[in-house]
Amino acid sequence: MTINTLTADKPRLVVVGNGMVGHHFIEQLIEQGAQHQFAINVFGEEPHLAYDRVHLSEYFTGKAAADLAMTDGRLYDENGVRYFTKSQVVAIERDAKSLQLASGERLSYDILVLATGSYPFVPPMPGHDRDNTFVYRTLEDLDAIRDCAKQVTRGTVVGGGLLGLEAANALKNLGLETSVIEFAPRLMPVQLDETGGQVLKEMIEGLEVKVNTATATQNIVDGEQAFHRMNFADGSYLETDLILFSAGIRPQDALARQSGLEIGERGGICVNNDCVTSDDSIYAIGECALWNGRIFGLVAPGYSMAKAAVAHIMGDSDKRFMGADMSTKLKLLGCDVGSIGDAHAQTQGCKVFVYQDELTQSYRKMVVSEDGKKLLGAVLVGDNSYYDTLLQYYLNAIDLPDNAQSLILPSMDGAPAALGVDALPATASICSCHNVSKQDISDAVCAGALSVGDVKGVTKAATGCGGCAALLKKVVDNELLALGVEVSTDICEHFAYTRQDLYNLIKIEGIKSFAELLQKHGKGHGCEICKPAVGSILASVWNDYVLKKEHIGLQDTNDRFLANMQKDGSYSIVPRIPGGEITPEKLIVLGQVAKDYGLYTKITGGQRIDLFGATLPQLPEIWEKLVAAGFETGQAYGKSLRTVKSCVGSTWCRYGVNDSMGMAIHLENRYKGLRSPHKIKFAVSGCTRECAEAQSKDIGVIATEGGWNLYVCGNGGMKPRHADLFATDLDDETLVKYIDRVLMFYTQTADRLQRTSVWMESLEGGLDYLKEVVIDDKLGLCDELESRMQHVVDTFQCEWKTTLQDEQALKNFRQFVNYEGDDTNVVFVEERNQIRPATEEEKQQLIAKAG
Amino acid sequence: MTMQWKLMCEQQDLIEGAGIAAMLDGQQIALFYVPEAEQQVFAISNWDPIGKANVLSRGLLANLKEQWTVASPLYKQHYELQSGQCLEEEGVKVTTWPVKLETGKVFVACR
Ligand code: SRM
Ligand SMILES: Cc1cc2nc3c(=O)[nH]c(=O)nc-3n(C[C@H](O)[C@H](O)[C@H](O)COP(=O)(O)OP(=O)(O)OC[C@H]3O[C@@H](n4cnc5c(N)ncnc54)[C@H](O)[C@@H]3O)c2cc1C
Ligand code: SF4
Ligand code: FES
Numbered sequence: 001m002t003i004n005t006l007t008a009d010k011p012r013l014v015v016v017g018n019g020m021v022g023h024h025f026i027e028q029l030i031e032q033g034a035q036h037q038f039a040i041n042v043f044g045e046e047p048h049l050a051y052d053r054v055h056l057s058e059y060f061t062g063k064a065a066a067d068l069a070m071t072d073g074r075l076y077d078e079n080g081v082r083y084f085t086k087s088q089v090v091a092i093e094r095d096a097k098s099l100q101l102a103s104g105e106r107l108s109y110d111i112l113v114l115a116t117g118s119y120p121f122v123p124p125m126p127g128h129d130r131d132n133t134f135v136y137r138t139l140e141d142l143d144a145i146r147d148c149a150k151q152v153t154r155g156t157v158v159g160g161g162l163l164g165l166e167a168a169n170a171l172k173n174l175g176l177e178t179s180v181i182e183f184a185p186r187l188m189p190v191q192l193d194e195t196g197g198q199v200l201k202e203m204i205e206g207l208e209v210k211v212n213t214a215t216a217t218q219n220i221v222d223g224e225q226a227f228h229r230m231n232f233a234d235g236s237y238l239e240t241d242l243i244l245f246s247a248g249i250r251p252q253d254a255l256a257r258q259s260g261l262e263i264g265e266r267g268g269i270c271v272n273n274d275c276v277t278s279d280d281s282i283y284a285i286g287e288c289a290l291w292n293g294r295i296f297g298l299v300a301p302g303y304s305m306a307k308a309a310v311a312h313i314m315g316d317s318d319k320r321f322m323g324a325d326m327s328t329k330l331k332l333l334g335c336d337v338g339s340i341g342d343a344h345a346q347t348q349g350c351k352v353f354v355y356q357d358e359l360t361q362s363y364r365k366m367v368v369s370e371d372g373k374k375l376l377g378a379v380l381v382g383d384n385s386y387y388d389t390l391l392q393y394y395l396n397a398i399d400l401p402d403n404a405q406s407l408i409l410p411s412m413d414g415a416p417a418a419l420g421v422d423a424l425p426a427t428a429s430i431c432s433c434h435n436v437s438k439q440d441i442s443d444a445v446c447a448g449a450l451s452v453g454d455v456k457g458v459t460k461a462a463t464g465c466g467g468c469a470a471l472l473k474k475v476v477d478n479e480l481l482a483l484g485v486e487v488s489t490d491i492c493e494h495f496a497y498t499r500q501d502l503y504n505l506i507k508i509e510g511i512k513s514f515a516e517l518l519q520k521h522g523k524g525h526g527c528e529i530c531k532p533a534v535g536s537i538l539a540s541v542w543n544d545y546v547l548k549k550e551h552i553g554l555q556d557t558n559d560r561f562l563a564n565m566q567k568d569g570s571y572s573i574v575p576r577i578p579g580g581e582i583t584p585e586k587l588i589v590l591g592q593v594a595k596d597y598g599l600y601t602k603i604t605g606g607q608r609i610d611l612f613g614a615t616l617p618q619l620p621e622i623w624e625k626l627v628a629a630g631f632e633t634g635q636a637y638g639k640s641l642r643t644v645k646s647c648v649g650s651t652w653c654r655y656g657v658n659d660s661m662g663m664a665i666h667l668e669n670r671y672k673g674l675r676s677p678h679k680i681k682f683a684v685s686g687c688t689r690e691c692a693e694a695q696s697k698d699i700g701v702i703a704t705e706g707g708w709n710l711y712v713c714g715n716g717g718m719k720p721r722h723a724d725l726f727a728t729d730l731d732d733e734t735l736v737k738y739i740d741r742v743l744m745f746y747t748q749t750a751d752r753l754q755r756t757s758v759w760m761e762s763l764e765g766g767l768d769y770l771k772e773v774v775i776d777d778k779l780g781l782c783d784e785l786e787s788r789m790q791h792v793v794d795t796f797q798c799e800w801k802t803t804l805q806d807e808q809a810l811k812n813f814r815q816f817v818n819y820e821g822d823d824t825n826v827v828f829v830e831e832r833n834q835i836r837p838a839t840e841e842e843k844q845q846l847i848a849k850a851g
Numbered sequence: 852m853t854m855q856w857k858l859m860c861e862q863q864d865l866i867e868g869a870g871i872a873a874m875l876d877g878q879q880i881a882l883f884y885v886p887e888a889e890q891q892v893f894a895i896s897n898w899d900p901i902g903k904a905n906v907l908s909r910g911l912l913a914n915l916k917e918q919w920t921v922a923s924p925l926y927k928q929h930y931e932l933q934s935g936q937c938l939e940e941e942g943v944k945v946t947t948w949p950v951k952l953e954t955g956k957v958f959v960a961c962r
Contacts, residue, residue: 493915525887527913528922553868557909557924560869565924569904817860817882819874823905825898840903 010039011110013313014099016089016255018044020053021286021302022115023070026081028310035079038111042081043101045088046138049073054299054465059142060170062688062702062709062725067695068139092259094279111281111313114269115306116252118287118297122245123158127220132227133243136167145244149174152241154226156180158217160187164246165332168209171244172333173728175706179210179238181230183247186213191328191339195356196379199363203335203382206361212238251288251295264290273320274312275305283309296324299464300432307435325395325432329380329387329467336384341394342367342377350376353405357382364408366390373399378408388471396428421471421478430475433464438475445479452476453761473764491752492529495522499677499752503537512542513550532556533752536639539675540747541788543795545802547809558637561813562799563619568826568837571619572612573599574636575626576672579646579664579684580607589629593622600834606643606681608634613835615822616815623800632672632798639753640675641682644668645693649686649703656686658703663732664692667701670736673796674743674789677750677759681716695723698756699739704728708735712742712770715757724760724767727775737786741774744785856951856958865892865957870908870921872897875959880948881908881921882957883932888919893932894948894959899923901943 013034015022026042029035044050051068059068066072076083091100098108120135122128132152134145149155155171157164160182172178180187186197187204201211216233223229226239251268262270262278268290275283275291286302287295296302301324311319329338345352349370356363362382369376375393380386386408393400393407400407426439436459444458452473456462462469489498495517497505502517511517514534518526526534535554539546546555547562558564563571575590590609594601600612614622623633636642644667647653649660664684671680683694684701694700700711706729714723727738750759763769772778803809815823827843828835838846859873865884873880879897897905902925910921913929920929920938929938930945937943949960 524917525912525914525919527915528911528927529913531911531913549867552866553912556911557906560909565906565909567902567904567925569906569909811864812866815872816879817864817871817873821874823879825905 010037012108013038013040013111013113014107014109015040015042015113015115016099017115017117017252017286017288018042018046018050018083018085019115019117019286020050020070020299021117021306022113023050024303025113025115025285025306025310026076028306029313030075030079030081032310032314034310034314035081040079040081041107042076042083043087043089043099044083044085046140047086048139049076049083049085051139053137056136056139056142057166057170058725059139060146060173061728062711064688065139067722089255092255092282094259094261094282097281109281112283113309114255114277114282114284114288115286116255116288118249118251118295120245121248121250123217123247125217125219127228128245130220130228130243132241133220133245135245136163136170142170145170145242146174148242149176152227153177154179154240155242155244156228156230156238156240157244157246159246159248160184160211160213161190161246161248162188162328162330162332163249165204166330167244167246168204169333171242172207172209176242178208179212179240180204181215181217181232181238182211182213183216184213187211188337188339191337191343191379192381193344193365193379195354196337196343196363196365196381199356199361199381200332200335200337203361204333207333209333249287249297251290253288256284256288264293268295271305271321273308273322274317275309275321276312283313285309291321292323294323296326298324298326298328300324300435301326303433303464304435325429327391327394329384331384336380336382338378338380338384338387338390340378340387340391341375343379345377347376353408355405355408355410357410366404366408368400368404372404375400375404380408388468392424392428392471396425398423398425421474424475430471431459431461431464431468433468434460436461441472441475442479445476445483450480453758469766470764491533492527494518494524494526494530497521499533499537500749502534503541503748506534506537507541512538512544514538514554515550528556529752532559532639535559536675536677536752540792543673543675543792545797546799547803547806547812549808552809552812561616561619562623562633562637562803563614564637566612566837569823570612570826570837571614571616572610572636573614573619573622573626574604574608574610574634575631576634576668577608577643578668578672579644579661581646581661581665582609586629586631589626589631593625597622598828598835600836604636604643607645608643610636613828613837615826616813620804620810620813624804627798627801627804633800635672635799638675639678640673641668641671641680643681645681645683645697647684647686647691649684653686655689656703657705658686658708660684660686660692660701660703663701663703663708663735667699667736667739670793671739671743674747674792676743676747678753678755680743680756696720697723699723699742701735707731710735710738713756713760715755717755719757721757721761726767726771738774740789741782741785742770744789745770745773745781748785854949854960854962857961859957859959862952862955862957868912870910870912872905872908873959875948876961879905880959882950882959883908883912883919883921885912885919885932887914890933890950892950892952892957893919894950895921895930895932895935896945896947898945899925899928900945901928901937901940902926907945 050070088102090102155176156179157168158181160180168180187200218231223239227241229239231237253269256269269284271284271289277284285305305321308321327340345367351368353366365379367377378390428438444455449455449458462472490496531554594611602610604610644664646664650656680698682699683692683697685692685694686703696714696716700723702709708730709728710726711723712726715721827838829838870881870883880894881897883893897908910924913920919932935945935947951958
């Protein structure tokens with residue numbers, strides 16, 4: 001490290017702490033072009049650059065450190081920001097405006113920004129520092145917990161707040177018998193009232209997590225049956241192997257104390273509305289900062305502080321930090337919990353509505369103003385679908401409707417009475433993580449962002465915690481409507497329907513051909529948009545042979561000739577090689593055929609072999625040989641299952657924990673032949689090393705000690721998307737069941753040529769919604785989805801095999817109807833011992849030579 | 852100039868709602884069979900001047916604003932079957948030929 005060569009002409013801006021807020025601060029600086037004015041340097045104590053601490057628990061459920069990373073350093077490098085990890089700043093000398101690092105090195109600053117976050121509070125009871133005790137804040141903490149959990153069976157979390165329960169969920173997922181000890185008389189004392197806490201406790205106990213509230217731990221000593229014994233104030237005790245402290249956080253203000261900056265009575269670096277501390281050249285942002293006597297333990301307020309500090313540094317005094325809302329909604333151990341504003345009904349004269357259903361374990365409370373006009377707060381346990389609407393009433397101080405209690409009552413059709421987004425004022429905050437208002441969204445739409453995806457890109461809304469995604473979609477749709485932008489979802493001029501509508505019409509009315517659909521529901525004669533789309537739907541629903549007389553005119557070239565057309569009009573041939581596994585005999589057949597026909601051969605990116613340069617009449621001849629040797633069509637031409645990429649897995653690999661090869665072959669054979677809105681790719685890896693790159697596929701499967709983790713809706717290609725973890729530790733049967741349902745639901749509801757990744761982004765409710773449909777059967781569709789998939793599986797036919805037996809279909813493959821010769825424009829030259837299409841120039845030369 | 856009708860194939864060799872290729876005096880042409888259209892059969896050049904390959908016979912038929920067109924299988928430009936005009940590029944046009952269906956046979960006029 002060459003810190004002492006930090007000399008630069010520009011004033012020096014130093015950031016201490018590279019957590020979520022410190023990183024956001026840098027992003028904002030760069031956005032404002034501050035890197036041209038300042039030499040920016042960042043020091044972080046952790047070994048990693050900033051990562052998404054909010055989603056830290058996902059480190060246990062399949063995400064790697066790289067997935068959680070908020071930057072790989074490129075943004076910093078590209079903008080000349082110098083960064084140093086594992087570099088703790090130990091002292092500030094304010095008079096000299098210099099810093100001291102743990103390594104002893106010193107450097108000077110002109111502006112200093114403290115973004116040191118907070119640290120977990122560990123109650124100083126005797127025994128708190130024994131072995132096998134942990135906190136839950138960093139990736140290293142989680143590594144240590146995971147290592148310990150492998151050796152033991154019982155785990156206990158001290159602290160029943162928001163983080164404690166999240167940690168308890170993690171311990172449970174690691175396979176430990178889990179208990180929670182809470183000092184207060186109820187869980188989540190900050191966010192929930194007594195009944196709410198009680199309902200949550202019951203729900204969590206139903207999940208086999210033991211909960212002890214109103215329990216004070218006196219000391220921790222050696223256990224008899226387990227590693228520790230925790231002795232409680234009432235004389236009882238609990239034996240456990242692993243203890244995780246999550247008893248609150250404390251602002252990391254050590255540097256401020258040491259250097260004499262003003263700090264709060266109970267800690268925290270005092271800042272004003274510009275996030276300036278008691279020293280003009282020092283700012284503090286994020287969880288270490290104390291504003292108006294308050295610490296904000298959430299990421300969104302930290303981001304707002306970062307913006308305010310950047311604005312002040314850049315001489316813009318408009319964007320000041322004016323406090324932040326601490327409402328939260330989360331899923332803890334699978335239970336919905338939400339808390340808004342004055343959850344404890346402490347406002348003078350306020351009134352309360354309560355709804356409780358002991359059967360389904362839901363509890364909801366609204367706190368309203370004395371005159372009943374405004375919402376002051378709310379508590380939700382068991383069902384968060386009421387949250388968005390309540391939050392908007394609260395945040396925007398919108399007058400409550402006459403029957404305000406209906407906002408927490410179950411409505412007859414199950415959906416809560418939603419607040420029309422029309423009713424929201426322009427200033428309504430839609431995304432608190434990125435501070436995006438309804439007006440910002442409206443501006444973005446006016447400026448040409450005409451889809452949720454575009455608006456996300458422009459405003460960053462819904463790219464933080466993701467909690468606002470459903471609301472964002474509503475606002476965008478509403479704005480488009482208001483603008484009179486006709487969001488025509490008609491598939492083309494021939495059908496005033498979406499692809500999903502057409503799918504339903506075909507299915508419900510039992511329509512079997514394009515002509516019939518056109519006659520009943522369309523107009524004109526069809527085009528290259530609706531024909532292949534309908535062809536694909538007919539195939540998904542009825543799985544007819546695609547070259548039947550009535551279907552042939554619907555097929556895109558590649559489907560019509562069951563091969564991929566190349567630039568010169570010749571074709572490539574891709575036989576199916578399930579899972580990429582192939583016998584030497586079959587390899588020889590492929591080699592022999594390629595040799596006989598002089599085809600160019602290449603291993604594809606999908607673990608199979610592509611033979612290029614076949615003419616139309618050669619296709620049936622070649623397939624005759626391939627089918628005879630046991631090959632099936634690879635459907636490289638279709639919007640259908642392409643490949644299931646595999647790794648060798650436990651059969652050969654020393655790390656493999658399950659038979660990924662066998663599963664890949666099984667899945668490829670099951671789903672081959674399914675026609676879908678776009679192509680579908682799978683991969684199966686034998687362990688978390690992920691050699692098959694399953695997390696970049698539409699369907700990704702990764703073997704675990706407990707079965708399989710299922711990932712969905714990943715994409716490579718033009719706009720890569722990491723797949724989302726959908727379910728963990730599935731057995732073979734459940735895995736297949738879930739995949740059946742996900743794929744069929746996609747096939748039924750996606751737009752034409754919409755990959756699963758884009759479909760997922762467009763699903764209102766996103767991943768959680770898909771889980772509800774597929775895992776909880778919210779729409780009551782699962783049986784149908786499975787039986788439809790089973791129909792496709794049962795009616796599979798190799799399209800090439802069928803074609804070879806169909807005289808009529810074979811006629812399709814004549815080069816000319818009245819002439820036996822070839823297309824003389826298809827000319828090959830040799831390169832690296834194989835053929836390739838001649839360039840235009842080469843063709844001219846060849847013609848000149850011949851002439 | 853006199854027109855000379857040349858026999859290309861039987862009507863049953865055509866594919867309903869799609870194209871096939873034929874050879875006309877050493878030139879590749881594409882024959883489309885569109886039973887819904889008044890003219891029923893169209894002949895245009897098989898050469899896609901943008902994709903630079905003989906592939907138009909393998910494109911999808913599209914009826915756009917009452918016009919019969921074929922979409923090139925390579926880069927999807929539309930060519931009007933009647934006039935040969937490319938809808939996406941003003942200056943691009945492919946040759947067309949008169950066609951007639953008589954006693955189950957397909958004839959193309961060669962100039
Ligand atoms: C042959 C192959 C390249 C190779 O030489 O290795 C290939 C070739 C083509 N790809 Fe690909 N892709 C091939 C693997 C991939 C991969 C890698 C993979 O599957 O692991 C990707 C990225 C992964 C993904 O799809 O998420 C890939 C992303 C694309 C895309 C972009 C899709 C997207 O969502 O952004 C297209 C364009 C499209 O589908 O609209 C495309 C389209 C094409 C087409 C069909 C373009 C075309 O219309 O001519 C190419 C024709 C193939 C042919 O003639 O046989 N190909 N293509 C690979 C065939 C794999 C196989 O065995 O079937
Ligand atoms: C498990 C978990 C779940 C959470 N869930 C949510 C949630 O759902 N919603 C939400 O809004 N918030 C959540 N939070 C809180 C959220 O993560 C924090 O609000 C956010 O990370 C605060 O960012 P920060 O940059 O202020 O602090 P941090 O992210 O803690 O970053 C501070 C960084 O500064 C470094 N540092 C400290 N002192 C020094 C020094 N002297 N020298 C160099 N480096 C130093 C630290 O090592 C650390 O890397 C969660 C937190 C955890 C742990
Ligand atoms: S993913 Fe795991 S099992 Fe598969 S090859 Fe890689 S290391 Fe081996
Ligand atoms: S509120 Fe967190 S992403 Fe919008």
